[in-house]
Amino acid sequence: MAIKFGRPIELRDTPRRQTDALASPSLDLAIRMRRNRKSEWARRLVRENVLTTDDLIWPMFVVDGHNTRTPVASMPGVDRLTVDQIVRDAERAAKLNIPCIALFPFTEPALRDEQGSEALNPDNLVCQAVRAIKKEFPDIGVLCDVALDPFTSHGHDGLIEDGKILNDETVAVLVKQALTQAEAGCDVIAPSDMMDGRIGAIREALDDNGFGDVQIMSYAAKYASAFYGPFRDAIGSAKTLTGDKRTYQMDSANSDEALREVELDIAEGADMVMVKPGMPYLDIVRRVKDHFAMPTFVYQVSGEYAMIAGAAANGWIDGERAMMESLVGFKRAGADGILTYFAPKAAEKIRAET
Ligand SMILES: NCC(=O)CCC(=O)O
Numbered sequence: 001m002a003i004k005f006g007r008p009i010e011l012r013d014t015p016r017r018q019t020d021a022l023a024s025p026s027l028d029l030a031i032r033m034r035r036n037r038k039s040e041w042a043r044r045l046v047r048e049n050v051l052t053t054d055d056l057i058w059p060m061f062v063v064d065g066h067n068t069r070t071p072v073a074s075m076p077g078v079d080r081l082t083v084d085q086i087v088r089d090a091e092r093a094a095k096l097n098i099p100c101i102a103l104f105p106f107t108e109p110a111l112r113d114e115q116g117s118e119a120l121n122p123d124n125l126v127c128q129a130v131r132a133i134k135k136e137f138p139d140i141g142v143l144c145d146v147a148l149d150p151f152t153s154h155g156h157d158g159l160i161e162d163g164k165i166l167n168d169e170t171v172a173v174l175v176k177q178a179l180t181q182a183e184a185g186c187d188v189i190a191p192s193d194m195m196d197g198r199i200g201a202i203r204e205a206l207d208d209n210g211f212g213d214v215q216i217m218s219y220a221a222k223y224a225s226a227f228y229g230p231f232r233d234a235i236g237s238a239k240t241l242t243g244d245k246r247t248y249q250m251d252s253a254n255s256d257e258a259l260r261e262v263e264l265d266i267a268e269g270a271d272m273v274m275v276k277p278g279m280p281y282l283d284i285v286r287r288v289k290d291h292f293a294m295p296t297f298v299y300q301v302s303g304e305y306a307m308i309a310g311a312a313a314n315g316w317i318d319g320e321r322a323m324m325e326s327l328v329g330f331k332r333a334g335a336d337g338i339l340t341y342f343a344p345k346a347a348e349k350i351r352a353e354t
């Protein structure tokens, strides 16, 4: 039924209620969208998307030392944690019913080299943290990032020769890094490097080495983004990174290309796929979810966190409401889960409200 200015055209000929428009201004509207918004219970009843603690993955930063929490200046409210402290936050995550945590290391500069060799050390910070967490809280999911950037002196995700990031040679190292992490007890391998063919190579190696149950969450559509800045502060690669990552991460102007990236990773054996960053790429999340119907994740990255947390700290926005609005926006776009530094805060808010 065609509707124009509220009153169905088909009804235009039927007698109207007699009203004196001036004395009692009242539009003759059959449909009033505001009725379903009239009170909190009514809004709850028609709500289409709900954020739960099951949707959250909490990224954490691990640093060498003991019993120390060091604030990351560009991420207000986020700390680098020593292994014993990460176990305490894992406990907090478990109590908040957050299903999974993600680990990122701050590697001492002396341990970084051109090849990122520390990534293959079975006793590196990430492996230590995985073992410590799994010992105390075996039921929480632990996700480990696969890429060389926290370990290389140049801050790139792969090996470099003559200024070029080598693809196949890098994949060979990433396979070893993934096996090292699986050996430590990691549940989900999450390659974030954007080399071609790494998902298939890692899947094959995991299967050949008795890690058939270890899942792969692929950073399938990862864009070269300015929003990663605070993360690079947190892992200590901001100052050392030479150049940018545009020869391997995606061009922010592209959308069809994201579907091709995701399609390849699914074909190579990804169990879950991810779009990153989040807020500027909600259209990509929606396309990926609609196209592949895969478990689809989104990373609300450090710069997105910093924008909200920083503005809130200045009193420019209501931080809690902006946090929740941004997170439900990901659900609305089709995400099954969100990696977010807000995870503990959001989980606490959800718990307080239910
Ligand atoms: N591989 C993980 C990241 O690069 C995270 C980026 C961010 O939070 O800015």
Ligand SMILES: [Mg+2]
Pocket: 194, 195, 196, 197, 220, 261, 264, 265
């Ligand atoms: Mg790819």
